Amino acid sequence: MSGVLVFAFLLFELLAIATVSVSFSNGSSYHVGCLESERRALLRFKQDLQDPSNRLASWIGYEDCCAWAGVVCDNVTGHIVELNLRNPFTYCDLSQSKANPRSMLVGKVNPSLLDLKHLSYLDLSYNDFQGVQIPRFICSMGNLRYLNLSYTQFVGMIPPQLGNLSNLQYLDLSWNFLYVENLWWLPGLSFLKDLDLSYVNLSKASDWLRVTNTLPSLVKLRLSRCQLHHLPPLAIANFSTLTTLDLLYNQFDNSFVPNWVFGLIQLVFLDLRRNNFQGPIPEGLQNLTSLKHLLLDSNRFNSSIPNWLYRFNRLESLGVSNNSLQGRVIRSMASLCNLRSVMLSCVKLSQEISEIFDIFSGCVSSGLEILVLRGSSVSGHLTYKLGQFKNLYYLDLSNNSIVGPIPFSLGHLSTLQFIDLSYNELNGMNDNWIPPFQLATLGLRHCHLGSRFPSWLHSQKHLNYLDLSYSGITGSIPNIFWSSASQIYVLDLSFNQIHGQIPNLTNAAQLEVLSLGSNSFSGALPLISSNLIELDFSNNSISGSIFHFICYRAHELKKLQFLYLRGNFLQGELTDCWMNYQNLMILDLSNNKFTGNLPISLGSLISLQSLHLRKNNLSGTIHSLKNCTALLTLDVGENEFVENIPTWIGERFSRMVVLILRSNKFHSLLPKGLCDLAFLQIVDLADNNLSGEVPRCIHNLRAMVTLNSHAGKAIQYQFLLYASRAPSTAMLLEDALVVMKGRAAEYKCILNLVRIIDFSKNNFSGKIPLEVTNLKALQSFNLSNNFFTGRIPESIGAMRSLESIDFSLNQLSGEIPQSMSSLTYLNHLNLSNNNLTGKIPSSTQLQSFDASSYAGNDLCGAPLPRNCSEHVSTPEDENGDEDELDYWLYVSIALGFMGGFWCLIGPLLASRRWRYKYYNFLDRVGDRIVFVNIRTDW
Ligand SMILES: *[C@@H]1O[C@H](CO)[C@@H](O)[C@H](O)[C@H]1NC(C)=O
Ligand SMILES: *[C@@H]1O[C@H](CO)[C@@H](O)[C@H](O)[C@H]1NC(C)=O
Ligand SMILES: *[C@@H]1O[C@H](CO)[C@@H](O)[C@H](O)[C@H]1NC(C)=O
Ligand SMILES: *[C@@H]1O[C@H](CO)[C@@H](O)[C@H](O)[C@H]1NC(C)=O
Ligand SMILES: *[C@@H]1O[C@H](CO)[C@@H](O)[C@H](O)[C@H]1NC(C)=O
Ligand SMILES: *[C@@H]1O[C@H](CO)[C@@H](O)[C@H](O)[C@H]1NC(C)=O
Numbered sequence: 001m002s003g004v005l006v007f008a009f010l011l012f013e014l015l016a017i018a019t020v021s022v023s024f025s026n027g028s029s030y031h032v033g034c035l036e037s038e039r040r041a042l043l044r045f046k047q048d049l050q051d052p053s054n055r056l057a058s059w060i061g062y063e064d065c066c067a068w069a070g071v072v073c074d075n076v077t078g079h080i081v082e083l084n085l086r087n088p089f090t091y092c093d094l095s096q097s098k099a100n101p102r103s104m105l106v107g108k109v110n111p112s113l114l115d116l117k118h119l120s121y122l123d124l125s126y127n128d129f130q131g132v133q134i135p136r137f138i139c140s141m142g143n144l145r146y147l148n149l150s151y152t153q154f155v156g157m158i159p160p161q162l163g164n165l166s167n168l169q170y171l172d173l174s175w176n177f178l179y180v181e182n183l184w185w186l187p188g189l190s191f192l193k194d195l196d197l198s199y200v201n202l203s204k205a206s207d208w209l210r211v212t213n214t215l216p217s218l219v220k221l222r223l224s225r226c227q228l229h230h231l232p233p234l235a236i237a238n239f240s241t242l243t244t245l246d247l248l249y250n251q252f253d254n255s256f257v258p259n260w261v262f263g264l265i266q267l268v269f270l271d272l273r274r275n276n277f278q279g280p281i282p283e284g285l286q287n288l289t290s291l292k293h294l295l296l297d298s299n300r301f302n303s304s305i306p307n308w309l310y311r312f313n314r315l316e317s318l319g320v321s322n323n324s325l326q327g328r329v330i331r332s333m334a335s336l337c338n339l340r341s342v343m344l345s346c347v348k349l350s351q352e353i354s355e356i357f358d359i360f361s362g363c364v365s366s367g368l369e370i371l372v373l374r375g376s377s378v379s380g381h382l383t384y385k386l387g388q389f390k391n392l393y394y395l396d397l398s399n400n401s402i403v404g405p406i407p408f409s410l411g412h413l414s415t416l417q418f419i420d421l422s423y424n425e426l427n428g429m430n431d432n433w434i435p436p437f438q439l440a441t442l443g444l445r446h447c448h449l450g451s452r453f454p455s456w457l458h459s460q461k462h463l464n465y466l467d468l469s470y471s472g473i474t475g476s477i478p479n480i481f482w483s484s485a486s487q488i489y490v491l492d493l494s495f496n497q498i499h500g501q502i503p504n505l506t507n508a509a510q511l512e513v514l515s516l517g518s519n520s521f522s523g524a525l526p527l528i529s530s531n532l533i534e535l536d537f538s539n540n541s542i543s544g545s546i547f548h549f550i551c552y553r554a555h556e557l558k559k560l561q562f563l564y565l566r567g568n569f570l571q572g573e574l575t576d577c578w579m580n581y582q583n584l585m586i587l588d589l590s591n592n593k594f595t596g597n598l599p600i601s602l603g604s605l606i607s608l609q610s611l612h613l614r615k616n617n618l619s620g621t622i623h624s625l626k627n628c629t630a631l632l633t634l635d636v637g638e639n640e641f642v643e644n645i646p647t648w649i650g651e652r653f654s655r656m657v658v659l660i661l662r663s664n665k666f667h668s669l670l671p672k673g674l675c676d677l678a679f680l681q682i683v684d685l686a687d688n689n690l691s692g693e694v695p696r697c698i699h700n701l702r703a704m705v706t707l708n709s710h711a712g713k714a715i716q717y718q719f720l721l722y723a724s725r726a727p728s729t730a731m732l733l734e735d736a737l738v739v740m741k742g743r744a745a746e747y748k749c750i751l752n753l754v755r756i757i758d759f760s761k762n763n764f765s766g767k768i769p770l771e772v773t774n775l776k777a778l779q780s781f782n783l784s785n786n787f788f789t790g791r792i793p794e795s796i797g798a799m800r801s802l803e804s805i806d807f808s809l810n811q812l813s814g815e816i817p818q819s820m821s822s823l824t825y826l827n828h829l830n831l832s833n834n835n836l837t838g839k840i841p842s843s844t845q846l847q848s849f850d851a852s853s854y855a856g857n858d859l860c861g862a863p864l865p866r867n868c869s870e871h872v873s874t875p876e877d878e879n880g881d882e883d884e885l886d887y888w889l890y891v892s893i894a895l896g897f898m899g900g901f902w903c904l905i906g907p908l909l910a911s912r913r914w915r916y917k918y919y920n921f922l923d924r925v926g927d928r929i930v931f932v933n934i935r936t937d938w
Contacts, residue, residue, distance in 0.1 A: 788807070
């Protein structure tokens with residue numbers, strides 16, 4: 001928005017100047033034509049760019065370059081003054097816009113631009129300059145008044161020399177991967193009116209507020225997602241001219257909004273979403289009556305909706321979702337005639353939906369475009385008044401207790417593009433209905449609108465996001481739907497009982513995400529287009545080979561990043577056609593009937609982060625995976641692999657977080673390389689034929705040593721990509737997550753993933769190496785069913801995080817170490833069937849286990865019935881006082897996996913859809929670890 005205004009302004013200036021000089025020099029308008037040197041500069045610039053959609057088709061040969069796309073020359077001098085190469089094909093969700101990759105210019109920025117000496121306007125936004133630094137030469141383009149490098153994939157430090165561009169009025173570097181050491185250079189831009197550094201890491205720029213406050217002309221300041229951790233006070237706010245202040249998502253450590261903000265009385269746009277602010281919505285805001293956009297969502301404000309809001313008669317958008325607000329939509333809001341967007345997700349309204357419709361049905365009704373009442377405790381019936389909101393294009397009433405039929409008046413809303421009515425008790429959508437609107441997005445997850453596939457969907461020609469998951473649909477999908485669905489980007493029909501064969505989808509070129517998981521689809525795998533990014537067919541009854549599916553157009557590069565085929569009846573070999581799946585990040589083929597060796601071409605999966613082959617009949621070795629060095633998760637459990645654990649494992653899988661080789665025929669010794677897996681958090685080698693001693697280097701498993709390791713970052717990255725690829729529906733959905741995260745945030749990132757070692761059911765022997773006690777973050781330790789001898793390490797009590805120990809069925813001897821009594825989180829213990837002797841040390845903890853935990857030894861003392869005849873002296877037992885446990889720590893360790901994961905990825909996930917994916921992922925990783933005791937009401 002801001003860009004457009006300034007752009008328009010500049011353009012106006014240019015036009016004015018040009019017109020004047022033209023009429024001065026010659027009565028009729030004439031055309032100078034472009035300068036040869038500048039034409040060549042443009043051609044050199046073009047040379048370094050790939051242009052798949054041919055946006056620069058006009059940039060050829062000896063034509064007048066002033067007529068080329070995106071080029072504007074001065075009418076008098078012929079100099080190029082403006083270069084606008086913004087990728088025009090962007091699409092918006094409400095929180096941000098995204099570029100269409102197909103129309104990006106890709107490559108590098110050729111310094112030939114320096115030859116455009118009169119350039120005052122440069123817009124390269126939404127293209128892909130492939131992760132290089134912002135080229136220095138831009139800092140010498142001293143005539144620039146407008147510079148837009150947003151969404152261009154630049155990385156690294158913002159060159160402070162940008163401060164030389166003293167004529168800049170507009171600077172947008174947002175949505176790259178940039179950082180600054182400080183902002184000392186900023187005051188050099190003394191004409192700056194509009195500054196957008198969103199997503200730049202400003203965490204080191206503690207001077208940010210002081211510096212921006214010195215810019216005399218500043219009107220718009222956007223610093224969202226900048227990792228600013230403190231919002232300082234200001235003695236004098238010079239910003240009195242500020243009309244836009246965007247501080248979205250900085251997670252300030254301030255509890256309260258500082259007073260200077262309330263003095264910005266010209267503010268039109270104020271975005272303080274996602275910042276941890278607490279207390280009532282500040283009274284000070286009531287002076288900012290010029291506000292058109294007031295966005296306070298996702299903080300911890302805890303008042304009711306303030307009644308002074310009705311004075312904001314210019315208000316267009318109001319966002320207070322996801323706080324701890326309650327109250328009602330009050331009558332006086334009926335006077336906010338300019339309202340276009342009302343976001344009240346998770347405000348406890350305890351109000352009937354009909355009353356809210358009544359309030360807004362006056363002057364608000366015709367202007368209202370966005371109404372979001374997700375999870376707002378709204379009840380009652382939808383009334384015909386819904387039909388009055390004629391300009392509504394975004395309606396989210398999901399997660400409420402709205403009952404009864406969907407009124408016919410929905411049919412009056414011809415501009416609706418987004419409907420989400422998921423999770424209510426609505427019913428009755430007439431099957432023969434032909435609605436007047438053309439939806440872009442339809443979410444009816446968990447709505448039971450009838451068991452047939454809704455046939456009115458055929459009328460929706462622009463639908464690009466359709467979620468009918470969990471909606472009780474049975475039967476098959478009419479063919480006409482498939483053939484009319486060519487616009488769809490995202491189709492989620494998962495968790496229904498749809499049957500039939502999936503047709504070939506080679507013509508669905510737009511389709512990027514297709515989720516048909518957990519239905520009853522049968523027949524063979526269909527052929528798919530190479531443009532699909534995510535495909536989920538898991539848990540159906542699809543059978544046959546994957547040969548045709550994987551090998552279709554084998555020479556074509558596939559965009560596929562996520563492929564889930566688990567839980568079907570697929571059989572045969574994995575086929576050797578993986579050469580063009582370099583983009584694949586997650587591959588799940590588990591629970592099928594695949595046989596044979598791993599094909600060599602699996603080694604082409606250089607982006608693969610997560611590979612799940614569990615529960616098949618695959619055999620041979622895992623050598624084909626040697627080149628898959630991006631792997632974070634490998635699960636080949638329950639197959640027939642026969643080999644040594646490869647020695648290269650530590651070197652090649654250096655980022656591995658989860659390694660599951662369970663129930664195969666891996667044999668011989670553990671390679672020392674295993675200890676090099678510094679990020680390893682879950683290692684499950686159970687039920688193989690491994691032998692020899694556990695290597696002492698095991699204490700090198702760094703991620704198991706400290707709770708606060710960075711290991712989870714790798715997984716976080718996986719999801720970051722995941723989320724960024726998603727054509728996410730809306731920020732609103734994103735924010736729904738924050739509520740969940742609200743709790744996770746209490747736990748901060750002290751915990752991330754769970755840590756597990758399972759070596760059970762092998763032929764390991766020798767002593768348990770003392771070094772294991774260095775693994776202070778380990779939570780579950782299973783050595784059962786081996787041939788371990790010697791004593792339990794005396795210092796086992798140092799493994800403070802242990803929740804589960806199973807050493808049963810070994811030949812451990814000696815006494816149970818006294819230190820074990822200090823394992824306060826221990827809630828599962830099995831030492832049975834060893835050769836342990838003496839008294840069970842006393843502590844609340846150790847006595848709380850069942851006698852069977854100690855059976856088959858020569859032990860005495862509680863909980864065993866056998867008294868110790870001989871008194872073994874023990875230090876006074878510490879009487880683990882549960883009250884003294886930090887409650888949160890207790891809860892969160894019990895939560896372990898969940899809490900940690902949320903705090904890592906919660907904010908990254910863009911929608912419910914991805915949240916669900918995340919659950920799925922948990923399920924995948926966590927299959928075996930349905931772990932311990934999720935005993936809260938999480
Ligand atoms: C230059 O002249 C053309 C043709 O008369 C006109 O369309 C254009 O707006 C002018 N451009 C500027 C920058 O004045
Ligand atoms: C204006 O330009 C035209 C075409 O270049 C030329 O023929 C004419 O003489 C010029 N008029 C004046 C007043 O310079
Ligand atoms: C609001 O404005 C009134 C009148 O201009 C002023 O007296 C008051 O101090 C202001 N309140 C805040 C919190 O700035
Ligand atoms: C998909 O195409 C293949 C190859 O043309 C064909 O053998 C198969 O029957 C088709 N599947 C369906 C469901 O039409
Ligand atoms: C692994 O990479 C090496 C070196 O790039 C290459 O020679 C080899 O063929 C690759 N192996 C597989 C299985 O792709
Ligand atoms: C069990 O311990 C006793 C005494 O320490 C020893 O004599 C015996 O050989 C041990 N048995 C096994 C199976 O290790």
